[in-house]
Amino acid sequence: MWPRWCRTWPPTCRSDGLGGWLSVCLGRLGEPRDEPGPPDTGRCCVPRTIHDTNGAFDLVVAGADAPVWIVTTVAEGRRAGCLIGFGGQVSIEPRRFLVNLSKRNRTYEVAGEAHYLAVHVLPEESGALAQLFGSETGFELDKFEHCEWHAGPHGLPILAAAAGWFVGEIMERHDFGDHVGMVLDITDARAPHPDISPLRYSAVADLTPGRPA
Numbered sequence: 001m002w003p004r005w006c007r008t009w010p011p012t013c014r015s016d017g018l019g020g021w022l023s024v025c026l027g028r029l030g031e032p033r034d035e036p037g038p039p040d041t042g043r044c045c046v047p048r049t050i051h052d053t054n055g056a057f058d059l060v061v062a063g064a065d066a067p068v069w070i071v072t073t074v075a076e077g078r079r080a081g082c083l084i085g086f087g088g089q090v091s092i093e094p095r096r097f098l099v100n101l102s103k104r105n106r107t108y109e110v111a112g113e114a115h116y117l118a119v120h121v122l123p124e125e126s127g128a129l130a131q132l133f134g135s136e137t138g139f140e141l142d143k144f145e146h147c148e149w150h151a152g153p154h155g156l157p158i159l160a161a162a163a164g165w166f167v168g169e170i171m172e173r174h175d176f177g178d179h180v181g182m183v184l185d186i187t188d189a190r191a192p193h194p195d196i197s198p199l200r201y202s203a204v205a206d207l208t209p210g211r212p213a
């Protein structure tokens with residue numbers, strides 16, 4: 001079992017490959033090792049040295065402890081959804097929100113045919129729902145058979161356990177690398193109760209993503 005810091009999201013050390021892992025071994029143990037290191041899961045974010053920019057970046061982002069979201073969509077009768085951390089508002093007027101989906105997720109595949117996405121904020125006690133949407137993949141399991149939902153605007157699956165949600169039309173798609181950003185023009189929303197605390201990254205950092213990034 002690899003330690004938690006080697007399994008967390010985001011997967012920023014992936015491009016370093018074996019060389020990156022060997023330098024970790026050298027840095028930590030002080031001498032070369034023959035072992036190949038962990039499989040390239042794409043999720044190793046070890047700060048290789050105290051000055052490692054990617055590692056420090058990861059720690060800054062993790063420390064900010066932003067809310068996580070569940071994004072759902074539907075296209076040609078195919079429903080999909082996954083947990084995301086890479087999401088945020090990018091304009092006030094008009095209201096715009098950026099959702100970033102990994103190219104390896106089924107949600108990305110279905111979103112490729114979709115015109116709308118739904119974005120849900122979760123109450124902090126939603127660990128089981130986050131696990132369903134973050135650690136399972138729609139390539140293997142119909143997540144919507146394991147949670148309560150109803151068809152909302154544009155037929156989008158709206159999760160009953162969500163604290164609040166909004167729906168947006170996909171205006172633009174931007175290829176950022178291993179993720180594609182989808183800019184949403186907000187068309188409908190339901191506000192959460194003001195006393196609800198949202199589920200944050202720190203509560204789900206131990207989850208193993210259902211798909212490698």
Ligand SMILES: Cc1cc2nc3c(=O)[nH]c(=O)nc-3n(C[C@H](O)[C@H](O)[C@H](O)COP(=O)(O)O)c2cc1C
Pocket residue numbers: 009068080081082083084085086087100101102103104105106107108133134135136137138139201204205207208209210211212
């Ligand atoms: C804490 C955490 C954050 C995640 N953030 C994202 C993200 O921003 N974008 C993304 O596409 N996947 C993200 N994932 C991974 C997906 O939720 C996961 O691979 C999911 O199983 C994909 O399901 P699908 O194949 O049905 O789409 C995250 C997973 C975890 C555990």
